[in-house]
Amino acid sequence: xxLNFTPEEEAFRQEVRDFFAENLPDDIRDAVxxxxxxxxxxxxxxxxILNKKGWLATTWPKEFxxxxxxxxxxxxxxxxxxxxxxxxxxxxxLGMLGPVLQKFGSKEQQDxxxxxxxxxxxxxxxxxxxxxxxxxxxxxxxxxxxxxxEWVINGQKTWTTLGQHxxxxxxxxxxxxxxxxxxxxxxxxxxxxxxxxxVRPIKLxxxxxxxxxxxxxxxRVPLKNLVGxxxxxWTIAKYLLTHERTGIAGxxxxxxxLEEVKALSKKIMRNGxxxxxxxxxxxxxxxxxxxxxxMKLTNLRMLFTAQKNGSPGPETSILKIKGTVINxxxxxxxxxxxxxxxxxxxxxLSGSNLDVAPEGHANNAARYFNNRKTSIFGGxxxxxxxxxxxxxxxx
Amino acid sequence: MNFDLTEDRQMLQDSxxxxxxxxxQIEHRNxxxxxxxxxxxxxxxxxxxxxxxxxxxxEDAGGMGGAGFDISVVFEELxxxxxxxxxxxxxMASRLMTAAGADQEALLSGETRYAVGLGELDAPxxxxxxxxxxxxxxxxxxxxxxxxxxxxxxxxxxxxDGDSLSVYEVQASDASVTGYAMxxxxxxxxxxxxxxxxxxxxxxxxxxxxxxxxxxxxALCSEAVGAMDVLxxxxxxxxxxxxxxxxPIGTFQVLQHRAVxxxxxxxxxxxxxxxxxxxxxxxxxxxxxxxxxxxIGRAGRLVAEEAIQMHGGIAMTWExxxxxxxxxxxxxxxxxxxxxxxxxxxxxxx
Numbered sequence: 001x002x003l004n005f006t007p008e009e010e011a012f013r014q015e016v017r018d019f020f021a022e023n024l025p026d027d028i029r030d031a032v033x034x035x036x037x038x039x040x041x042x043x044x045x046x047x048x049i050l051n052k053k054g055w056l057a058t059t060w061p062k063e064f065x066x067x068x069x070x071x072x073x074x075x076x077x078x079x080x081x082x083x084x085x086x087x088x089x090x091x092x093x094l095g096m097l098g099p100v101l102q103k104f105g106s107k108e109q110q111d112x113x114x115x116x117x118x119x120x121x122x123x124x125x126x127x128x129x130x131x132x133x134x135x136x137x138x139x140x141x142x143x144x145x146x147x148x149x150e151w152v153i154n155g156q157k158t159w160t161t162l163g164q165h166x167x168x169x170x171x172x173x174x175x176x177x178x179x180x181x182x183x184x185x186x187x188x189x190x191x192x193x194x195x196x197x198x199v200r201p202i203k204l205x206x207x208x209x210x211x212x213x214x215x216x217x218x219x220r221v222p223l224k225n226l227v228g229x230x231x232x233x234w235t236i237a238k239y240l241l242t243h244e245r246t247g248i249a250g251x252x253x254x255x256x257x258l259e260e261v262k263a264l265s266k267k268i269m270r271n272g273x274x275x276x277x278x279x280x281x282x283x284x285x286x287x288x289x290x291x292x293x294x295m296k297l298t299n300l301r302m303l304f305t306a307q308k309n310g311s312p313g314p315e316t317s318i319l320k321i322k323g324t325v326i327n328x329x330x331x332x333x334x335x336x337x338x339x340x341x342x343x344x345x346x347x348x349l350s351g352s353n354l355d356v357a358p359e360g361h362a363n364n365a366a367r368y369f370n371n372r373k374t375s376i377f378g379g380x381x382x383x384x385x386x387x388x389x390x391x392x393x394x395x
Numbered sequence: 396m397n398f399d400l401t402e403d404r405q406m407l408q409d410s411x412x413x414x415x416x417x418x419x420q421i422e423h424r425n426x427x428x429x430x431x432x433x434x435x436x437x438x439x440x441x442x443x444x445x446x447x448x449x450x451x452x453x454e455d456a457g458g459m460g461g462a463g464f465d466i467s468v469v470f471e472e473l474x475x476x477x478x479x480x481x482x483x484x485x486x487m488a489s490r491l492m493t494a495a496g497a498d499q500e501a502l503l504s505g506e507t508r509y510a511v512g513l514g515e516l517d518a519p520x521x522x523x524x525x526x527x528x529x530x531x532x533x534x535x536x537x538x539x540x541x542x543x544x545x546x547x548x549x550x551x552x553x554x555x556d557g558d559s560l561s562v563y564e565v566q567a568s569d570a571s572v573t574g575y576a577m578x579x580x581x582x583x584x585x586x587x588x589x590x591x592x593x594x595x596x597x598x599x600x601x602x603x604x605x606x607x608x609x610x611x612x613x614a615l616c617s618e619a620v621g622a623m624d625v626l627x628x629x630x631x632x633x634x635x636x637x638x639x640x641x642x643p644i645g646t647f648q649v650l651q652h653r654a655v656x657x658x659x660x661x662x663x664x665x666x667x668x669x670x671x672x673x674x675x676x677x678x679x680x681x682x683x684x685x686x687x688x689x690x691i692g693r694a695g696r697l698v699a700e701e702a703i704q705m706h707g708g709i710a711m712t713w714e715x716x717x718x719x720x721x722x723x724x725x726x727x728x729x730x731x732x733x734x735x736x737x738x739x740x741x742x743x744x745x
Contacts, residue, residue, distance in 0.1 A: 134707055136639035159708050203713035205703075205722065206578070269517040271524030280735035332696075339519040340540040340729045343583060345429065348575035354585045356516070356539060365578040369722060372703050373711050380707060382649065 013076045020084035032085040034360040040165045057094050071306045082252030093117040093124035104228035127157040127171035138181040144173040153219040163212035187233035189225040206366040249299045249323030257330040264337050267358050288329050314391035317384035324374040335368040404468045411472040419476040421716040428479040432546045433582025443505025451486045456493040463672030467617040474621025479581035481543025484510035487607040494603035495596045510547035512538030520732040527554040533590040544584025545574025562600045563593035579722035609684040611731050616668045616687045619727045623661050623698045626720040630702045660694035685737040692734030699724040
């Protein structure tokens, strides 16, 4: 047992830290810190900064323009980028479609799409979930039918994150309705400007706009937009679900969140004493810190296994479940720390010079409610438990 | 022993349920709850005509109720529709005015809207640290997150007066009021007082304020029970309707058990509120009000979070009514003392 990183890994950490100190613009850092809107402009600018350094596509091998990092380097990069208040890289092109094209795409698709993803020419979004196909994704109904040299697509996708910015969407569609559900699904790329594609915003619980519905009405795309083999889309979907899941615990974000909670509890006063001295609140923070400390090690242990075996195992579902729950608890503490002062609806007090919360915390309640999504999306925590039941317990 | 409502309270419940169910359907509720003045002034008049406010005050103060169970009946119904009207302020003001023997006809008829300014930025729950002061009959200080303050005509302000607290009446026109919508809808305000002309309502008001807070706690807990009951029913209905893997998700045992855990907590909540309502005004009122607020803080979080989780994405949307119930239930915890604050009070009072 040795819990230390190697000298090379420590040197790499310092390099990443220095890079962010020197290159992350203040306005981007402040937007992350204050929970402000990460606009398309901000994200494209941030991606370009990383791309210039060659660190944008953290999971890509060198041959496709990635840094060729292993799990430990990616982990160090994630931790340091979080600690620097850098945004989370938008995953749809870089973390999802890129690896899919590298494994399943044609040479032509790789040569065309991958450089465009790196350069930020195309903003991608994901067309997986449907109103009737959430946890039961394989029951999806959006239909693609061959007509000459085109696919004709009809149906609806939902929960399409940042689809309002997207130029392209990668979709799971039904190409054979007469076989077992999983065997009639294909993976197809659709240009969002194609006639018949319509994006409608979904307003979230806290009032924000991140996700959308995407409607397809007689949308015609070239046959060559199929990725991999026809009716083998489920294999791709499964590959994506297990690909590079070591970052899924969000440990870096939770570590930052814990520091925020602690700093906040020292600032908030309750009858002449800082909230940090309230034994009940302090106990809640300590409890979260204990869970997070264990999570850090659980994450590293799985990282180590992934490094050794070349790929992460199904046990990474544990990281998704516990990682999201810990982060949700920390968001609860942020809101709780403000007490009644978490009440104002975000923006409702704008134009007034009356602060109801320390800087960066006025939207703590909104963050708490928004964050409830993390135990639902990307395979709900119930689905993760089903995966663990099958793979780890063999039941 | 009898846990049935009296005939009068049953009639009050029936008429409120009919009226509110009809007039505060969720689309309308959301429209008024998030747009200035963050309630519906026309319906405020109708609601008061139904006697909702008269039920909150005892007969000798000009009302027709005032007992814990009267408050409970009214607020549970308000909770069932997430009613954004500033009734909490009226209730707490009425308790203070009853203690002062003040005329409250204008309050109970709904003609004059009252809000009560207790908490401050650095003293949101425990009022021993208030910094609002009085000098020569003028009040200075800042009251934070005053519920219903955005729509109030008159504020009752708790201020430090030597070693004890006093309650002063301040006209809204003499205060600087910044109103806003709350996360869960309805309005509140930051109320800044700078040598504001004030009329003394109550000196040595600590006990009266404690009673007003206890009444407010019974009200909020009842409101939470109403909202939790609706959200739970919505969840169970969804479990029965939503199909995945070829069958209703309510046939999965793991979800069945979690829905039952919600039910168990709601029944426990209902029980502790009955106890707190029964004790309101008596010597042990504070202890039981705190027990109720603590239990409901814990139960509310479970019910709201589990309801969202079991619905999945749909309950993360503004369009789905359940999301608004979840928000209200969670945010109630931060009104008039949260789970931890009331836990420490139970520990002290015991």
